[in-house]
Every structure is written in C-alpha cells, then in structure tokens.
Amino acid sequence: MSNHLKLKQGRLIIAGLVILLIILHQDNWNWNNSNLVFGFIPVTLFYHMCISFSASVIWFMATRIAWPDDVEDEALSELSEKGGDA
Amino acid sequence: MIVLGIIGGYIALLLCLGLFSSRLFKGTSKDFMLASHSIGPFMLLMSLFGTTMTAFALVGSTGEAYVEGAGVYGLLASSSGIIHSLCFFILGVKLWSLGKKYGYTTQIQYFRDRLQSDKIGVLLFPVLVGMVIPYLLIGVMASGTFINAVTRGTFEAGTFPGFLEEGMNGGVPKSVASLIICVVVLIYVFFGGMRGTAWANTFQTCVFMVLGVVTFYVIAMKLGGEETLMASLRKASAAVDADKLTRMHMSKTQFATYFFVPLSVGMFPHLFQHWLTAKSANSFKLPVVAHPFFIMIVWCPCILIGLWASTDLINLPPPIANNPNAILPFMVNKLNGPVMTGLLSAGVLAAIMSSLDSQFLCLGTMFTEDIVVHYGGKGRYSEKQTIMIARAFIIAIVAVVYAFSLFEPRRVFTLGIWCFSGYASLFPLVFASLYWKKLTKAGAYAAVITCAASWVYLFRESGFGSNEKFTVDFKIGGAVYDTMPVMSMFFLTAIVMIVVSLVTPKPTEETLQRFFPEKSTT
Numbered sequence: 001m002s003n004h005l006k007l008k009q010g011r012l013i014i015a016g017l018v019i020l021l022i023i024l025h026q027d028n029w030n031w032n033n034s035n036l037v038f039g040f041i042p043v044t045l046f047y048h049m050c051i052s053f054s055a056s057v058i059w060f061m062a063t064r065i066a067w068p069d070d071v072e073d074e075a076l077s078e079l080s081e082k083g084g085d086a
Numbered sequence: 087m088i089v090l091g092i093i094g095g096y097i098a099l100l101l102c103l104g105l106f107s108s109r110l111f112k113g114t115s116k117d118f119m120l121a122s123h124s125i126g127p128f129m130l131l132m133s134l135f136g137t138t139m140t141a142f143a144l145v146g147s148t149g150e151a152y153v154e155g156a157g158v159y160g161l162l163a164s165s166s167g168i169i170h171s172l173c174f175f176i177l178g179v180k181l182w183s184l185g186k187k188y189g190y191t192t193q194i195q196y197f198r199d200r201l202q203s204d205k206i207g208v209l210l211f212p213v214l215v216g217m218v219i220p221y222l223l224i225g226v227m228a229s230g231t232f233i234n235a236v237t238r239g240t241f242e243a244g245t246f247p248g249f250l251e252e253g254m255n256g257g258v259p260k261s262v263a264s265l266i267i268c269v270v271v272l273i274y275v276f277f278g279g280m281r282g283t284a285w286a287n288t289f290q291t292c293v294f295m296v297l298g299v300v301t302f303y304v305i306a307m308k309l310g311g312e313e314t315l316m317a318s319l320r321k322a323s324a325a326v327d328a329d330k331l332t333r334m335h336m337s338k339t340q341f342a343t344y345f346f347v348p349l350s351v352g353m354f355p356h357l358f359q360h361w362l363t364a365k366s367a368n369s370f371k372l373p374v375v376a377h378p379f380f381i382m383i384v385w386c387p388c389i390l391i392g393l394w395a396s397t398d399l400i401n402l403p404p405p406i407a408n409n410p411n412a413i414l415p416f417m418v419n420k421l422n423g424p425v426m427t428g429l430l431s432a433g434v435l436a437a438i439m440s441s442l443d444s445q446f447l448c449l450g451t452m453f454t455e456d457i458v459v460h461y462g463g464k465g466r467y468s469e470k471q472t473i474m475i476a477r478a479f480i481i482a483i484v485a486v487v488y489a490f491s492l493f494e495p496r497r498v499f500t501l502g503i504w505c506f507s508g509y510a511s512l513f514p515l516v517f518a519s520l521y522w523k524k525l526t527k528a529g530a531y532a533a534v535i536t537c538a539a540s541w542v543y544l545f546r547e548s549g550f551g552s553n554e555k556f557t558v559d560f561k562i563g564g565a566v567y568d569t570m571p572v573m574s575m576f577f578l579t580a581i582v583m584i585v586v587s588l589v590t591p592k593p594t595e596e597t598l599q600r601f602f603p604e605k606s607t608t
Contacts, residue, residue, distance in 0.1 A: 021168055025160070026342050034328040040319035042156040042331040045389060048164035055167040055378035062175060063371045071183040071367045 010065030017058045025051055089419075090237055090258070092428025093435065096293075097270050100439070103289055104274025104282045125284055125363040127372035133284045133360055134373045135380050136291035136440035138170060138351065140221070142502035144294070144437050145228045147385055148417075149410025151392025157333035158392070161344045163385040167378025169348035174374045177352050178361040180520050182370070184601070185362040192448075193358045193516075194456040200519050202597055203527045206534075207456045213512075213538045214355050214452065215483070218445055220505040220551075222487040225442045227501075228411060229435060230264035230491065233257070235406075235415030236431045264491050267435065268484050271442045276477055280363060283443045290436035295383060297433025301418060302387035304430075308421040309399050323390070325397035340557060343570040350509035352516050356448035384437075391417055449483050450476030500554045504545055507572035511537040514580035518587075523602055529587030536582040537575060544571040 030044050037046040125133065140146075150158045181196065190196045193214070194207040237257040246259055274282055303315065310318025329335060351357055364370060395402065395413045406416045418430045454476045459467065467475065515533045518525040548556035548571070557568035 018168065018172065022345070025165060025168070025345065026338075027160070028338060030333075031336075031338070032332050032334050034331040036320075036323055036331070039316075040323035041390075042323070042326075042393070044331070044333055045156045045159050045386065048160040049382055049386060051160075051164040052167040052378045052382040055164070055171065056375055059171045059175070059378065060375045063375060067371070068179060068367070071179055 007066065007068075010062075014058065014062045014066045017061070021051065021054060021058060087240055088424035089428040089431060090240055092425065093233065093236075093431055096432035096435070097266075100270065100286060100290070101273060103286055104277045106285075125360075125369065126365050127369045129284050129288050130360070130364050130369045131373040131376055131380075132288035132291040133363075133440075133444070134174070134357065135377060136287035136294075136437070137356060137360060137444040138166075138377075138441075139291075139294075139381075139384055139437055140225055140441040140502070142224055143381075143384055144298075144388055144434055145232060145411055145414050146224070146502055147388040148392040148395070148414040149412075151389040152395045152413045153410050154336065155330035155333065156389060156393060157336050157341070159385055159389045160333075161336075161341060162347060163381050163389075164378075165345050166348040166351075167381050169345070170351045170381075171374045171377050173349070173352040174361075174370055174377070177516060177520065178357075179367050179370050181358065181516075182361050182364050182367060188600075190362065191359070192452050192455045193353075193355050194452065196358075197519065197530065200597070200601055201525075201527045201530050202593065203530070206527070206530060207460065209531060209534050211452065211456055213508075213534055214353075215449060216538075217505055217508040217541070218355065218449065219483075219487055219490070220501050222442065222445055222483070223490050224502050224505070225438045225445075226264045226268060226487055226491045229267040229438045230260035230262075231409075231411045232415045232431065232434055232438075233263035233267075234260045235412050236419045236427055238419065261492055264488060267439060267442070268488055271439050271446060272480065272484060275443050275446050275480070280359070280447060283447050284360075284363060286443060287440045290440040294433040294437040294440070295380070297430055297436075298384055298387055300426075301422075301430045301433065302391065304426055305391055305394070305417055305421045309394055322394045322397070322399060325399050326393045327396065330393055330396055337557075337568050339567045339569055343573040346510050346570065346572040346576050347503060347506045348510070349513040349576070350506035353509040353512040355452060356444040359448050359451060360444060388414070446480050446484065450480040453479040500551050503570075503572075504541075504548075504551055507570070507575060508537065508541045510572050511541065511575035511579045513576065514583055518583060520601075522587075523598055524587050524592060525583070526587045526590045526593060528590035529583045532586040533579050533583035537579045540575045540578050544575065 025048075027044075027047055030047050033043045035043045037043055041049075147158060147163070184190065184196060188196075188199060190199070194210050197206050197210060198204060234255075234257040239256040240258070241256050243256075246262070274286055306315060306318050306322060310321040312318040312321055333341065361370075392413060394400070395417055400417070400420065402413075402416065406412045414434065415431070418434070419427050422430060454472050458475050459472065512534070515525075515530055515537075519530070544556075544558070545551065556571065558571050558574045560567045560569065
C-alpha cells in the first residue's frame with residue numbers, strides 16, 4: 001500500500017474515533033447518577049475523566065497513523081527554493 | 087505578611103527569569119514576536135497549555151463547580167481535551183507550515199494573503215482585539231480577587247487611602263493587586279518578548295501544575311480530617327449534596343451545545359502566534375497528545391474543591407458564598423498555614439500570568455505588524471521603533487482592561503464563555519481558509535461581519551453577561567430546546583460564509599496553487 005493510501009486510511013480511522021468520542025461525550029445515561037467511584041469521585045466526573053484520557057490515546061494514535069509528515073517537507077522545500085529562513 | 091512575602095518573592099523570581107531570557111534576545115522584531123521559530127516540543131506544550139489554562143480554568147472552574155456541581159468538568163474540560171488537540175492537529179500544523187513558507191507573524195497577515203484582500207485586516211483587527219478584552223479582563227479581575235482574598239487580615243484599617251479600602255477586609259486592595267500583576271507581566275514581556283514569554287510560561291505551568299496537586303492534597307487532608315488521603319477524600323465527597331454530584335439541574339441541550347465553545351482555540355490570535363514559534367511540525371506531536379491529559383490534571387482537583395466548598399464541612403461567610411470567584415482563594419487561605427497559602431497562591435497567579443503574557447505580546451504584535459507596518463510602510467520604522475510601538479500599544483490596551491476591571495465584576499466563568507463564543511464563531515472561517523478552495527474574499531468579509539454582529543446582539547441581550555443563565559431557545563414541536571448562544575453564532579457565520587462564497591468570484595488560480603498545491607500520490 002502506498003504511503004498516501006496508508007495516511008488516508010489512518011486519517012479515516014482517527015476521524016471515526018473522534019466522532020465516536022464526541023458522541024460518547026453526551027452521556028445522558030449518567031445524568032442523574034449520584035454514585036461515587038472509589039468512594040470520592042462523582043460518576044459524571046469519572047466518566048468525563050475517562051473521555052479526557054481516551055482523547056489523549058486517540059491523539060497519540062493520530063501522531064502515529066495520521067500525521068501529515070509532508071507538511072514539514074513542503075515548508076522546507078519552499079524555504080530552500082527561496083534560499084533562507086522565512 | 088508571610089503570604090505577601092512569598093507572593094512577592096515569586097514575582098521577583100519571575101522578573102529575574104524575564105531579565106535572563108532578555109540576554110538571549112536577538113534584538114530583532116522576529117525574535118521578539120516569534121522567538122525565531124526556535125521552540126521545541128516540551129516548551130511548545132507548556133506554553134500552549136499555560137496559555138489556554140487561565141484564571142478561567144482554576145478560579146472559574148472551582149467557583150462554577152461550587153454553584154453548578156460536578157457536571158462542569160464535562161461542560162468544558164473533557165470537550166476541550168478533544169477539540170483543542172483537534173485544532174492543534176488540523177489547524178496548528180498547517181498554519182505553522184504556511185507561516186514558515188510565507189513568513190507570517192500574525193493571523194491577519196495569513197488571511198490577507200489567503201484571501202488576496204488588503205482590507206480584511208481593517209475588519210478583523212478590531213474584532214479580534216475587541217474579543218480579547220473580556221479574556222484579559224478575566225485574568226486581571228481574578229488576580230486582584232485572589233490576592234485580596236489570601237491576604238485578608240494582613241493590614242490594619244487606614245493603611246491604604248480610603249477609596250481603596252472599601253471591602254478589602256485587611257487584604258491588599260483588589261485594584262492594587264490587579265495593577266501589580268499587570269505591571270509584572272508587562273515587564274517580563276517587554277524584556278524577553280516571545281522567548282521570555284515562552285520561558286516564563288513553561289516555568290509557570292510547571293509551578294501551577296505541581297502546586298495544584300499539592301493544594302488538592304492539603305485541602306483534602308484538612309477538610310476530611312482523616313488519617314489517610316483516601317479516607318479524607320471519601321469523607322469530603324460523602325458530604326456533597328446528591329444534586330451537586332449529578333447534572334439533574336443542567337439542560338441536556340445546553341450541555342451538548344457547550345461543545346462549540348472550545349473551538350475558540352482555532353481563532354485565538356495569541357495561540358496562532360505560539361503555533362508559529364514551533365521549531366518544526368513534529369514539535370506539535372507532544373502538545374496534541376498531552377493536552378487532554380494535562381487538562382484533566384488541572385481541572386479535576388478544582389472541580390472537587392468546588393464541590394467540597396458547597397458542603398457543611400466548611401463554613402463560608404456570606405460575601406464568599408455569594409462570590410464564586412472567591413471560593414478557591416478562600417479554601418486555600420482557610421485550610422492552609424501561611425507558608426503553604428503563599429506557595430499555593432503563587433501557583434494560581436502563575437496560571438493567570440502565563441495567559442496574560444501571551445495575550446499582551448500578541449496584541450502588540452498585531453498592532454505593529456497588521457496596522458503600523460502594513461499601512462505605514464515596511465521600511466518606515468526601524469526594528470527598535472517597531473518594538474517600541476508594540477510596547478506602547480500593549481500599555482494602552484492594558485490600561486483600558488484595568489479600567490474595566492474596576493467596574494462591577496462579572497463571574498469569571500460567564501465572561502470567559504462569552505469571549506470564547508466569539509472566537510469559536512470564527513472557527514468556520516479559519517477552517518474553510520485551509521480546507522475549502524471556494525472560500526472567497528466576500529465570503530470571509532460576510533463571515534466576520536455576521537460573527538461580530540451576532541456576538542454584539544446576543545451579548546447585549548444577556549445584559550452584557552449579567553444574565554448568567556442566558557440561552558438561545560428553539561421551539562420545535564411544542565418542546566423548548568435551550569442552547570448556548572455560541573451554536574447560533576457558529577452556524578449563522580458558517581451559513582453566511584458558504585452562501586456568499588458560492589455566489590461571488592472565486593480566488594485566482596495563483597492563490598489556489600499557493601495554498602492548495604497538487605500533491606504526489608506515491
């Protein structure tokens with residue numbers, strides 16, 4: 001598979017995961033739950049801490065499978081054509 | 087007096103850091119404004135995070151959790167974790183690349199070039215500066231309230247002139263404290279420019295994260311009063327009313343539409359400037375990954391402290407109970423000895439100052455680059471004169487903000503939401519400029535005018551932020567859906583931009599080639 005196709009596939013996966021996370025963020029099922037996780041963290045807070053943690057994991061995946069490496073090359077090639085720092 | 091001494095010591099340390107970084111200053115306006123594109127991943131993470139975590143995140147979130155309960159984290163913190171990183175990823179990296187290629191220093195330079203419009207700056211400049219004023223106000227106001235609250239009982243009546251002593255309760259008067267913080271930030275920004283700001287941000291972000299965790303530990307132990315941390319945490323949380331542990335009094339549609347607010351990060355002018363300081367595109371990887379996790383580390387303790395403040399375990403005097411902005415400083419002061427209070431106060435002030443500095447610097451940069459140099463002519467002013475003009479404009483804006491801070495205070499959280507909502511409504515513009523070839527000059531003008539007009543109209547409808555529960559309500563099939571004003575502003579701006587772009591002349595082929603070059607598929 002070409003790099004371009006791999007990147008496209010990676011970006012689709014990340015886009016899908018981000019959309020899923022946005023949907024999961026609206027946790028209507030926890031709305032009236034007053035339980036405490038570990039005896040001190042409200043469920044609503046704990047759930048959203050998990051959302052934050054999942055966001056970090058998804059963004060880590062994004063840096064591995066969907067990172068636009070060509071952006072760096074583009075900037076550098078344009079600079080070398082100009083012959084110096086922008 | 088010990089608290090005051092520690093705060094003073096911290097401020098002195100910060101000034102030394104500013105002076106030290108000024109020794110590395112190269113004397114050029116590019117170094118002053120962009121640190122010569124030399125910021126690596128760690129400093130980029132710390133400066134981006136320090137800049138986005140303001141008084142809003144610490145003082146505002148604690149006060150809001152005290153009033154509204156645990157759902158406040160979901161309203162903004164978890165959504166910001168997703169959206170901020172998304173903005174760094176889809177906007178930041180691309181804008182950094184274009185900035186490096188074409189030599190931009192400000193957002194307006196980019197838009198001028200992308201839209202091939204000289205006048206877009208005249209329209210965008212007052213809108214961007216006007217909306218940053220409430221943001222600055224948050225920091226200036228909160229720093230005064232915080233220092234006053236933690237130094238209560240330090241001075242006897244008559245120490246300060248009578249007009250300053252009203253409501254100060256023996257603490258440093260709010261107006262004096264706010265002024266000191268403004269002057270300190272101005273000094274280190276002036277000496278160190280962007281490099282000094284990035285260094286100070288990194289240092290201050292480390293300070294407020296470490297001291298934030300220490301604050302949480304100390305408050306939990308004191309409030310719970312048990313032998314172990316876990317037992318204290320359980321005792322403190324068990325005392326919280328059930329309705330504060332849930333979101334039963336929050337509207338589901340309002341909660342959902344809060345999601346638009348963090349999109350503001352895409353259009354903050356000071357973040358744009360920080361993005362351009364990056365050494366390489368890869369420098370963005372660490373901020374993209376760590377930002378949501380860092381938000382969690384800072385917000386969670388604040389939310390829990392706000393919840394605990396609402397319990398019978400602590401007795402809040404009426405002036406504090408009626409002022410959510412004063413909850414965090416009161417808890418810090420009440421539950422710690424003077425040394426810890428001083429250190430923890432330094433941590434909170436660090437968070438406040440690490441945002442003010444970037445905003446101050448950015449305002450100066452925009453004024454010189456987008457107005458003075460652009461319209462006055464490039465060779466008209468020397469490097470030294472350019473820097474002096476930037477500094478003079480910063481002082482003028484800070485004076486205006488300081489004057490506003492002396493009037494009737496607003497809730498930090500409410501003011502922050504209005505400011506963020508304005509920037510979030512401009513998100514469609516920056517997104518379209520990078521990913522939609524059909525965006526036209528007229529479409530962009532229409533978007534900015536719609537955003538500004540709808541913001542002014544709705545802000546006025548809310549009594550200039552005095553109605554803290556203001557929503558835009560939609561009646562559909564007999565049911566009423568209350569939504570955050572940002573949603574209406576966002577969609578109005580986007581729709582107007584798309585419609586006008588589709589019916590007006592397309593950008594030139596040359597422009598499209600520069601901003602949307604053909605890529606090889608191998």
